[in-house]
Amino acid sequence: MNTDPRLRDAMQQVLLACLPGVLVLFWVYGWGVLCNLLLCAASALLTEAALLRLRGHPVLPALNDGSALVSACLLAVALPAYAPWWIPVIAAGSAIALGKQLYGGVGRNPFNPAMLGYAVVLLSFPVPMTHWPAPQALDLGHALQALSGFAERPDAWAQATVLDGLRQNRSLTIDELFASHAGFGHLAGRGSEWASLAFLAGGLFLLQRKVISWQTPVAMLGSLFLVSLLCWNGSGSDSNGSPLLHLLAGSTMLSAFFIVTEPVSGPKTPWGRLVGGAMVGVLIYLIRTWGNYPDGAAFAVLLMNLCVPALDRLAQQRRPETA
Amino acid sequence: MTELILALIGAALVNNIALQHLLAIDPLLRKERGPCGSGFTRDCSGGFKTVIAGEPAPTWAAFRVKVHALGLATLVAMLLVSVSGQLLYRYALQPLQLDYLRLFVFLPLCVLGPAPILAGLQRWLKGWPFTSLQPLLTGNAALLGLCLQLSGEHQGVLHAAMVGLGSGLGFWLVLALFDDLRQRSQHEDVPRAFRGLPIELMGAGIMAMAFLGFNGLFAS
Numbered sequence: 001m002n003t004d005p006r007l008r009d010a011m012q013q014v015l016l017a018c019l020p021g022v023l024v025l026f027w028v029y030g031w032g033v034l035c036n037l038l039l040c041a042a043s044a045l046l047t048e049a050a051l052l053r054l055r056g057h058p059v060l061p062a063l064n065d066g067s068a069l070v071s072a073c074l075l076a077v078a079l080p081a082y083a084p085w086w087i088p089v090i091a092a093g094s095a096i097a098l099g100k101q102l103y104g105g106v107g108r109n110p111f112n113p114a115m116l117g118y119a120v121v122l123l124s125f126p127v128p129m130t131h132w133p134a135p136q137a138l139d140l141g142h143a144l145q146a147l148s149g150f151a152e153r154p155d156a157w158a159q160a161t162v163l164d165g166l167r168q169n170r171s172l173t174i175d176e177l178f179a180s181h182a183g184f185g186h187l188a189g190r191g192s193e194w195a196s197l198a199f200l201a202g203g204l205f206l207l208q209r210k211v212i213s214w215q216t217p218v219a220m221l222g223s224l225f226l227v228s229l230l231c232w233n234g235s236g237s238d239s240n241g242s243p244l245l246h247l248l249a250g251s252t253m254l255s256a257f258f259i260v261t262e263p264v265s266g267p268k269t270p271w272g273r274l275v276g277g278a279m280v281g282v283l284i285y286l287i288r289t290w291g292n293y294p295d296g297a298a299f300a301v302l303l304m305n306l307c308v309p310a311l312d313r314l315a316q317q318r319r320p321e322t323a
Numbered sequence: 324m325t326e327l328i329l330a331l332i333g334a335a336l337v338n339n340i341a342l343q344h345l346l347a348i349d350p351l352l353r354k355e356r357g358p359c360g361s362g363f364t365r366d367c368s369g370g371f372k373t374v375i376a377g378e379p380a381p382t383w384a385a386f387r388v389k390v391h392a393l394g395l396a397t398l399v400a401m402l403l404v405s406v407s408g409q410l411l412y413r414y415a416l417q418p419l420q421l422d423y424l425r426l427f428v429f430l431p432l433c434v435l436g437p438a439p440i441l442a443g444l445q446r447w448l449k450g451w452p453f454t455s456l457q458p459l460l461t462g463n464a465a466l467l468g469l470c471l472q473l474s475g476e477h478q479g480v481l482h483a484a485m486v487g488l489g490s491g492l493g494f495w496l497v498l499a500l501f502d503d504l505r506q507r508s509q510h511e512d513v514p515r516a517f518r519g520l521p522i523e524l525m526g527a528g529i530m531a532m533a534f535l536g537f538n539g540l541f542a543s
Contacts, residue, residue: 116529119535123535290539302532306530
């Protein structure tokens with residue numbers, strides 16, 4: 001069994017498209033991002049190799065296709081920088097083991113592996129998963145200490161993200177929040193808004209290379225924009241946030257171009273992609289605005305994956321009418 | 324009114340009876356499998372034949388009808404049993420101060436209730452295979468669990484009806500989604516030790532994890 005060259009090519013392009021986002025995150029948060037990347041990659045590759053061996057499949061061709069690396073890379077940028085080491089290790093390990101190898105390896109996974117791993121650690125370690133560091137808070141030595149999980153953290157090491165700040169805000173208007181809250185930048189999160197733009201650029205590159213289809217990201221961003229526009233109640237202290245903020249905050253851009261576009265677990269038909277993408281956008285808004293979790297992408301994508309057969313069936317029933 | 328709607332959606336999605344309370348897992352994870360992976364082959368005879376009369380073999384669509392029949396029957400049973408259980412509890416047991424006998428009242432209700440419900444549904448929807456669902460509904464722990472849960476909540480009958488309806492809809496949704504997931508996870512590439520029930524249990528666990536995303540939503 002040899003590596004499929006098309007798969008390998010696509011995975012290389014996805015990794016390349018991730019690069020600007022990773023670099024911006026590195027510039028903003030420092031070494032923690034690279035530590036995440038290393039730990040996730042090591043854990044994913046080791047788990048993949050061990051499970052392939054257990055199943056009696058050839059190890060090297062499967063490792064060569066790069067799909068485990070892509071899952072690890074997406075996880076590493078989605079997890080908070082400077083998370084204790086066991087979080088990226090468990091996330092990447094369960095992504096590969098539960099999300100991919102258990103269902104028969106590459107091309108067979110009914111769920112998005114990266115988001116499955118993210119959901120596992122989000123539900124298991126809810127507190128460290130909300131600790132995003134303040135930009136440029138730690139140097140390399142402190143970063144390594146933070147990784148061990150037992151570091152004494154300097155004051156104001158972690159700060160609430162934009163979405164947390166917005167949710168916990170009771171008294172300030174949006175303008176006051178942007179002026180006073182350390183986590184807010186120009187349009188969304190300080191630093192992370194640039195990372196969102198970098199992921200948008202990477203996503204446009206993937207679209208131009210036709211690695212991903214346009215329907216899912218457009219539908220997801222469009223529905224998120226529409227819902228946040230409909231639920232936008234001005235800039236008072238009870239504001240749900242402007243549409244622009246929702247498009248640039250949290251993991252919106254990463255999810256839109258790198259996660260919901262995963263071809264195996266996502267819908268196969270164009271109409272299914274449109275409806276599935278729109279569903280993810282609405283669910284992300286619901287969960288991040290009124291739910292219990294910092295961001296809703298992982299759950300929204302898993303729920304969409306569950307509905308994929310139904311969506312594809314509906315799309316196929318639709319086709320004879322339109323044709 | 325808002326509270327009633329929130330109770331309905333909450334019972335369907337947030338406190339899903341199968342995924343969060345782990346009731347009614349038995350009908351969800353049937354061991355017998357159909358030709359296309361649907362969970363129902365043993366009961367292929369009987370009422371089921373009427374659906375596929377004239378066709379050479381049971382098709383995927385016919386198995387799908389069976390899944391929806393179970394969902395609809397459970398929905399109606401949950402609605403009727405939770406309402407009648409709540410009526411009995413509030414207007415018979417509580418005035419007589421016989422609260423402690425609730426288990427002995429709910430249990431016969433849940434065992435005897437499904438048979439007339441299935442017969443009524445069969446008369447209404449002639450093509451659907453309701454009669455063969457008797458063992459699945461009679462042994463359904465979700466009905467009893469729902470009655471007991473509602474008797475502890477001290478809410479009105481209308482609330483009980485909404486929770487019953489929501490739980491039924493939630494069960495139907497999970498049943499349909501789970502059937503799709505089962506078909507996606509039945510192939511040669513799944514490791515041999517995990518084929519069949521183990522991978523279905525894993526799938527149910529991942530599904531429960533995804534539904535946890537609704538936590539905190541739709542709270543009044």
